[in-house]
Amino acid sequence: MRYLAAPLLAATLPLLALGPAHAQAPAPAAWPSAKPITLIVPYSAGGSVDFVARMVATRLSERLKQSVVIENVSGAGGAIGVAKAAAAAPDGYTLVAAPDSTIAIGKLVNPAAYKFDPLKDLAPVGLVNTAPMVLVARPGLGVASYADFVKLAKASPGKTSYATSGVGTVLHLSMELLKQRSGIYVTHIPYRGAAQIATDVIGEQVDTAMLISAGAVPGYVQSGKLKALGVTGTKRLEALPNVPTFDEMPGLKGYAPVAWTGLFAPAQTPAPIVARLNQELNAVLSTPEVRTKLQEQGALPGSGSAQDLARFVQAEYARNLKVVQSVNIKE
Numbered sequence: 001m002r003y004l005a006a007p008l009l010a011a012t013l014p015l016l017a018l019g020p021a022h023a024q025a026p027a028p029a030a031w032p033s034a035k036p037i038t039l040i041v042p043y044s045a046g047g048s049v050d051f052v053a054r055m056v057a058t059r060l061s062e063r064l065k066q067s068v069v070i071e072n073v074s075g076a077g078g079a080i081g082v083a084k085a086a087a088a089a090p091d092g093y094t095l096v097a098a099p100d101s102t103i104a105i106g107k108l109v110n111p112a113a114y115k116f117d118p119l120k121d122l123a124p125v126g127l128v129n130t131a132p133m134v135l136v137a138r139p140g141l142g143v144a145s146y147a148d149f150v151k152l153a154k155a156s157p158g159k160t161s162y163a164t165s166g167v168g169t170v171l172h173l174s175m176e177l178l179k180q181r182s183g184i185y186v187t188h189i190p191y192r193g194a195a196q197i198a199t200d201v202i203g204e205q206v207d208t209a210m211l212i213s214a215g216a217v218p219g220y221v222q223s224g225k226l227k228a229l230g231v232t233g234t235k236r237l238e239a240l241p242n243v244p245t246f247d248e249m250p251g252l253k254g255y256a257p258v259a260w261t262g263l264f265a266p267a268q269t270p271a272p273i274v275a276r277l278n279q280e281l282n283a284v285l286s287t288p289e290v291r292t293k294l295q296e297q298g299a300l301p302g303s304g305s306a307q308d309l310a311r312f313v314q315a316e317y318a319r320n321l322k323v324v325q326s327v328n329i330k331e
Helices: 006-015 048-064 076-087 100-109 146-155 170-182 197-202 217-222 271-285 288-296 306-327
Strands: 037-041 068-072 094-099 122-131 133-137 161-164 187-190 208-212 227-231 259-266
Touching (some): 037 048, 048 068, 048 094, 048 122, 048 259, 048 271, 076 094, 076 122, 076 259, 094 100, 094 122, 100 306, 122 271, 122 306, 133 146, 133 170, 146 227, 161 170, 170 187, 170 208, 197 208, 259 271, 259 306, 271 288, 271 306
Parallel strands (some): 037 068, 037 094, 161 187, 161 208
Antiparallel strands (some): 094 259, 122 259, 133 208, 133 227
């Protein structure tokens, strides 16, 4: 991977607001009793982020003894919904369930859609969930492992293809980083969404694809319709225990990107409110019911403090910045 100069990173990383550290006032004693809490989902209803947000909202409402209402605000790849949350009053009554693409990627690849800065204008509350990705190949490609795939790609640079759900997605950046780590050139075939990708790989229309490890993907692998070459993250998937992580492969130690969703509030939301929200979120994510529902979606529950999420986002942004700059990715 081609790295940027240290001064550029040094100038970029401090942009992330650490939320509680920037709080200006103590939490109102009555919070959260004044009015319902709005949890913005920056996409239409029915998607994976919406599913997780609704599940969390229901249980936060029970714990906080106050309604938590979902508001779907779609558009511009999630930027419009996140912008609305960033512009809201920092009083603890507006939150946003924001995925990796809107926090740590979007402004890098499509700056025109981001008139705000998600790293400065939002206060991290807590990591909601992570989701590993899996690289799959068409059966006819004739590769039994990722090592075989690398040999094939090096033998015919650019002739092998991979699909993702779009330019500038976490899937795209993760695959570009994997290419850099492996020293291969594979042609990107961007789709508008993921619905058709698995079908096209099974139908031999595209050689490989980087997919979120959810839905029908494990079943396709188990039935032999797709060949799984590796999984991102640091742990093997329960549904695909025989598929190794890239992190455990020779030369790829430390390669472990994941898709993720975090809970954020407007910047300068009072520290006591952020702390209470973080505490309740962690309690929700620790329940067996929620953990099971997330696993059914191919996801793992998040955890940790607001500061942990801030540091995580810093690391994600820094890694994505290097990839975007080195490959010149633009949406």
